Amino acid sequence: MGEINFSKLRFLIADDYSNFRFTVSAMLRNLGIGQVDMAINGADVLDKCQRHTYDVILCDYDLGAGKNGQQVLEELRFRKLLPRKSLFILISADATKDVVMAAYDCEPDDYLMKPVTTKMLEQRIVRLLHQRQVLGRAYNALELEDHRRAIAILGHLASSEHRHSRTAQKMLGELFLAEGEYQRAEALYTRVLQLRPLDWARLGLARVKHHLGQLDVAGDWLEKIVQENPLYLPAYDVLANNWERLGEARRVQMTVQRSVEISPKSILRQKRLGQVAERNGDLNTSLQALRSTVRLGELSCHACAEDVFHFARVAAASVEQRLYPAEALLAEVTEAIRVAKERFRLPKEQTTRADLLTARILAQGGKGERARLLIREAETLLNTKQDVPLEVHLERIQALQALGEKTQAESLLQDLLQRYENDQDALEKLDALLSEPVSETNRALLAAVNREGIELYNQARFDEAIDCFEKVRHIFPRHVGVHLNIVQALIGKLRAGHKDAHTIKDTEKALATIGSLIGPTHSQYARFQRLQSMAAASMAS
Amino acid sequence: MTTPTNSVDFSLVLASSVHDMKNSIGMLVASLESFIEDCPPANEKQAKHFNTLHYEASRINAELVQLLTIYRMQNGHLPLRVDQHYVIDVLEDQLARNHSLLDSRNIHPRLECDDNLEWAFDADLIGSVVQNVIVNCSRYTRNELLVSAKVENDFLRIFVADDGTGYPPSMLEAPTSSVSGSGVNEGSTHLGLYFAEEIARLHKQKNRVGYIRLENGAPLGGGCFNLMLP
Structure with missing residues (x-):
């Protein structure tokens, strides 16, 4: 291995404390590093990386006001300002769990805990530079997206026993997975695991099984990994994907929730939790997660107007x-x-959409006048512009519903149904506001779920029947039949002797929801009344 | 019984103030090191003062890190991150971290470890255990210090040996039993050993668990601290 020519290297030191910057830069100069630049905050790092390519970036986690080290690293990668061969070393004085987890989570090339002495830093840097030298050709191939060549180079490095073979194996496994070479990935991970049960190799193997569609096997392994090492975040992500493919939305949520508890600073996981919890009808969890998403988004490259x-x-x-x-x-x-309006420079129809959302909340809070004003303003746009996205129209209808303007909301809904009668995607979105779905997909889904649920009910498997109906309740919140079926299954449970407070409360809540949706003229009103008295009787007895 | 109206969790307050202190001391040690580098001691007496300053600051730092780690351990906030590491890297890091302390005390450390020896453990935690032992040894050794690692009976044995007077008999028998207080009067709480043992115990492999062992005599004639990891 050739010696490293320090004089040709360029370093960047980022820390809001001048003391640290100067000590480290003196050390680097002693080492013979050609050029050492300094940055005092996150924006400064991004700016400098835009203008130069660094061999090594030493970045403190805490960079004062603005982005922290983790957010800087994420953004450098996101904006492709960090070539693979640039080394990013994160340094932190804060050893609290949130920070440590966040730091590991963004996978810097190295992570050091303060206090860091110059001698120790020097050692780490030299070690990393040696590794970079050994893996340099593979990095170059990856940079050029030449995966075949990268695989050939890494394959050679991974099979010979030396200091960097482990790193090469790890990278090779990732490449095999990315290229869909599952057999080769499996062989590699199995070989590694014969020596030691390393988490990354176990995860790799589980990912192979996941991709091959062996979801039960993958799920078992992943559960085992997180059980033995509950802090291994990447395993939760794969596990959540695995549940997703199995169609188990509840389990997806539970899994993402666990990972968010371990690392609450991860905006992408918070975002995912917000989505999946909403789908599951768990608005409380969804709201909390989306609130965190918006807050974390203030300084993150992963933020977008849609989050707000x-x-x-x-x-x-x-x-x-x-x-x-x-x-x-x-x-x-x-x-x-x-x-959001300011930061993302939203176009007119999007600001209108935001105003309609505000109106919806205002109307609920008894501020009908202000809500009406906002809706009227929005209507001038909606009535003049042709190509307003469907989402904006939907917000308008919901704002009107919130105001109690049922007739107007209903007639607008009918207009939209006509306009989009040949657009299945649009119809699916409209289904959420209708009492009966109109899109083919949703009709089929509803029919299938009803069939399955009724079958379960007939077998007296009430809990499963309830779960089954619940799956569609959140998609069609205004569908009376689904609510009635849930009540029926709950009554079955009560009659079978499960009179716990939970079941009773659920039953009462479901009946109240139906009561708010229909009146005596509704075709299902008689069934509703029947179930009401049945419920009362089985709760009392 | 009285009910405090404004009850604060004292351990939490303590932990957060320990955290601040640790950062301050970290800055102090770093500044001290660059100061000594810029203005080397002019005479024996100055050198001795620098020595004391440096040793005591390092000791406080190590102690605070320990306290914080134990606090997190008890509250379930201690992330254990086991990965495969080259043992020599971790040991080198700790010697480098204490380079200036050892240098100032005229101690010549030796590192004996196979370049290719790999093991799975949490490098940060094991690193801080080794760091504590090194700081401690720097006080009791005459001028030799050996840091070494090898595999014995399927355990990784990391050991730190010195040529001082060795551990007192009471410690050899039950190294961590006195942590609860009896040692306080003698100026040592044995917190370091408790810390080391807890960290060792977090490392498990199948049904084997890590542990520590204290010995006197071999290989340098003084004390020898052993950290055994499955």
């Missing part, structure tokens, strides 16, 4: 379901929307 809309939408739904009073969320949502 999503937060506002779930906030509005939570208010409608009486989870929170409107006043509790109004100020927060308004502020998030104001910031």
Whole structure:
């Protein structure tokens, strides 16, 4: 291995404390490093990396106001400002769990805990530079997206016994997976695991099984990995994907929730939790996760306007379901929307959409006048512009519903149904506002779920029947039949002797929901009344 | 019984203030090192003062790190991150971390470890155990210090040996039993050993668990601290 020519290297030191910057830069100069630059905050690092390519970046986690080291690293990668061969070393004085987990989670080339002495830093840097030298050709191939050549180079490095063979094996496994070479990945991971049960290799093997569609095997292995090493975050991500493919939305949520508890600073996991919890009808969890998403988004490259809309939408739904009073969320949502309008320079129809969301919450909070004003303003746009996205129209309808303008909402809904009668995607979105789905997919889904649920009910498997109906309740919140079926299954459970407080509460809640959806003229009203008295009788007996 | 109206969790307050202290001391040690480098001691007396400053600051630092780690351990906030490492890297790091301390005390450390020896463990935690032992040894050794690692009976044995007077008999028998207080009067709480043992115990492999062992005599004639990892 050739000696490293330090004089040709360029370093960047980022820390908001000048003391650290100067000590380290003196050390690097002693080492003979050609050029040492300094950055005092996150924006400064991004700026310098845009103009130069660094061999090594030494970055403190805490960079004062603005982005922290983890957010800087994420953004450098996101904006492709960090070639694979640039080494990023994260340094931190904060050993609290959140910070440590976040730091490992973004996978820097090395992570050091302060206090760091110059001698120790020097050793680490030299070690990493040697590794970079050995893997350099593979990095170059990866940079050029020449995966075949990278595989050939890494294959050679991975099979010979030396200091960097482990790193080469890890990289090779990733490449095999990315290229869909599952047999070769499996062989590699199995070979590694024969020597030691290393987590990354176990995860690799589980990923192979996942990709090959052996979801049960993959699931078992992944559960075992997180059970033995509950802090191994990447395993949760794969496990959540595995449940997703199995169609187990509840389990997806539980898995993502566990990973968020371990590393609450991960915006992408918070975002995912917000989505899956909403799908499961768990608005409380969804709201919390989306609130964190918006907060973490303030300084993250992974933030987008949609996060704020999503937060506002779930906030509005939570208010409608009486989870929170409107006043509790109004100020927060308004502020998030104001910031988003500025930061993302939203086009007119998107700001209109935001205003309609605000109107929805205002209407719930008894501020009908202000809500009406916002809706009227939005209508001038909607009536003049042709190609307004469907989402904006949907927000308008929901805002009107919140105001109690049922007739107008209904007639707008009918207009949209006509306009989009040949667009299945649009119809699926409209289904959420209708009492009966119109899209083919949703009709088929509803029919299948009803069949399955009724079958389970007939076999007296009430809990499973309830779970089954619950799956579609959140997709079609206004569908009376689904609610009635849930009540029926709950009564079955009560009659079978399960009179716990939980079941009773669920039954009462479901009946109240139906009561708010239908009146005496509704075709299902008689069935509703029948179930009501049956429920009362079985709760009392 | 009185109910405190504004009850604060004292251990939490303590932990956060220990965290601050640790950072301050870290800065202090770093500044001290660059100061000694810029203005080397002019005479024997100055050198001795620098020595004391440096040793005591390192000791406080190590002690605070320990306290914080134990606090996190008890609250389930200690992330254990086991990965495969080259043992020599971790040992080299710790010697480098204490380079200036050892240098100032005229101690010549030796490192004996196979370049290719790999093992699975949490490098940060094991590193801090070794670091504590080195700081401790720097006080009791005459001028030799050996840091070494090898595989014995399927355990990784990391050991730190010195040529001082060795561990007192009471410690050899039950190294961590006195942690709860009896040692306080003698100026040592044995917290370091408790810490080391807890960290060792976190490392498990199948049904074997890590542990520590203290010995006197071989290989340098003084004390020998052994950390055994499955």
